[in-house]
Amino acid sequence: MAKILIIEDEKNMARFVELELQHENYETHVEFDGRAGLNAALDGDYDAILLDLMLPELNGIEVCRRVRQEKDTPIIMMTARDSIIDRVSGLDHGADDYIVKPFAIEELLARLRALLRRIDLDDEKKLNSDQILTYKDLEIEKDTRTVRRGGEIIELTKREFELLKTLMENQGTVLNRQTLLDDVWGEEGNEETNVIDVYIKYVRNKIDKPGEISYIQTVRGSGYVMK
Secondary structure (H helix, E strand, O other): OOEEEEEOOOHHHHHHHHHHHHHOOOEEEEEOOHHHHHHHHHHOOOOEEEEEOOOOOOOHHHHHHHHHHHOOOOEEEEEOOOOHHHHHHHHHOOOOEEEEOOOOHHHHHHHHHHHHHHHHHHHHHHHHHHOEEEEOOEEEEOOOOEEEEOOEEEOOOHHHHHHHHHHHHOOOOOEOHHHHHHHHHHHHOOOOOOHHHHHHHHHHHHHOOOOOOOOOEEEOOOEEEOO
């Protein structure tokens, strides 16, 4: 259930919007002045804010500006002022959308649904991007433990996968053998063995193409790097 903060000094309007949102199964919280609304926005965890422009204590532009300094909570500004300057000012200070009073509640609900859908899609894309590592045409999907080069799936063992993932997460950084042992083998690692060199060879044999420079480079006397 999405939680919506309503900051509106006209109590009849605030109550009307609150009831309509609750009817649509949103959880709501209402504040009637800018300063109380700002405190609620900063202290609470809301999925969206419906923010009036003309408020006592702090106006909506200032509330929006201060919220944006600390949070990226989606904001829809509500106002009776329909000038281009007012719209641009609200958007420039961080509002995501703008609706002019008097408005049909159906339009406000539609704008709110669209905004929440967009945020959900952005969050999903970010989550997906966090799960994917790339180096040139080599790609790792961390959650499914899938490795592809040029779109072709490469089968790796668990240790090979973890070794490659560690190198790809640290692109441009030379990792010595002990670091790789600690990250991939943990307590099972043994710095007196050549296990890293052996597994680097295994991974190279699977991801590299004949006649081409290896994606995993050896830095003599230091370790290995992807760059």
